[in-house]
Amino acid sequence: MRGLNAGTKVQIGAIITLAGDRLAEDSSAAPRRYARKDGTRFLSGPSRASVEILGQSLLKRTIAKLRELGTAQPDIIPDSPVSTALLPSRSAKATPFIAAWESAVANQVGLGVELILLLRIGSYFDLDYDELLRFHLQERSRLTQVYGPSGALDVALVDATLFRGADGPYRKIIATLIPEQHRFFYRGYVNPLNKAQDYRRLVEDGLYGRCGLRPVGKEVAPGVWHGTGAQVDSSSRISAPAFIGAGSRIAECCVVSGASTIERDCEIDCGTLVDQSCILQGTYVGVALDVRHSIVDNQTLFHLERNVEIGFADKRLIGRAKAVALKTPAESGFHGVSSS
């Protein structure tokens, strides 16, 4: 389906790359360096695009923004494991990623679009795509790359008409455009999402309204958002700001405080405290536990201050939440929201 931007009447396509692991070192201020034996880190790689943050993943949020912009259905491709740049180099070897990228460009060109928005989801920013588009057209640019305070952001806009009837790989055409690219300087909010602490900071910034990331749900009390079907026992205390995701259950006598988030389909069992922490989707947290300064994902807990990751084989502590058929609040013994 062709995309048409209502403001400029330009047909736009989009290719989204899911960023792999960054090769940057762990430069957190935490007291110990952290990395798994295979060099990866907690919440790194393509999971950054699919992990839900305040009720929706970065990928889905990006697609929603593109829909507002009026782009055609985007092509989504996983990044190369060693890639660090948005635009593939002219001399890049024929890898599965390069093949997928070339195929995606061909697909977008086949849709007849005039511009292609190239995006790589690995960091978060509040870029106004309309503003970028207007700049690109105003400058009569053939390639516009977005730059943030720390360097190039993973967003570029390229003239797709240059690809029509191309004789050879599209990446070679891109390579010829790079020296004459226009730079769009973006001075808004950026979160690199390089490490778990960045994720936590993004969640806090979203809850406190310091960036454009908004909770997906209903604000049931000032600063407290619930997703669809979230259930909180009346004996539990939820301190604002907080987010309880769709389908999640907070059992009796729990405390959620310190700008904590409980994402979709989680279960927090009786008497547990969640403070300054994020519980990722589908996680079970056991009875009478203290989760502090942590991100918890299924069977893994990452402590943000100690910079340490712990795996759990014992599901009584932390594990995958079971899918539970939603009952009415009265049937479940949940009598509404108690928040402060």
Place this chain on the structure above:
Amino acid sequence: MVETVRDKYLDFKSARLFAGAKEGEMEIASTIMVKLPEVFGKKESRKLRRELKQQFASNRPCVVVDLSRVKEIDLAGVEGLLNCLQEIAKQDGALQIGGISAEAATMLELTRMEGILQKFPAFPAEMPSFALVPEPVAEVDESEAPRTVQPQPAAA
């Protein structure tokens, strides 16, 4: 995992802390050193229980628990540690944490064991606290006993 640090480890400096005490009047309680291994689960927990029963010969033991080597500790290990604390409490003992790894600290925080540890009395005032100090590196002599970490009393 468990060793008793008897008065022979107290040096002259520590003896001076008890200035004024007549010879023979001074009672120096034994300190029990509990060093948990890198992986502390069900098997290690049972071993700890057996070793502690042998060491708790007298009332009011002073126990130093060193968790600095612990990289993995599951619920069985936490339960084992709790049993250890129960034994100390039964004997009206005192507890000091000699060292704790980030992994162990996180697990104890998660399971609210931190609060229980804090409820134990500190070592008696007349008892020097122990800091773990590695022995100086010496030439290896196969005839010598295996090297152990010798605790030294911290300054009062």
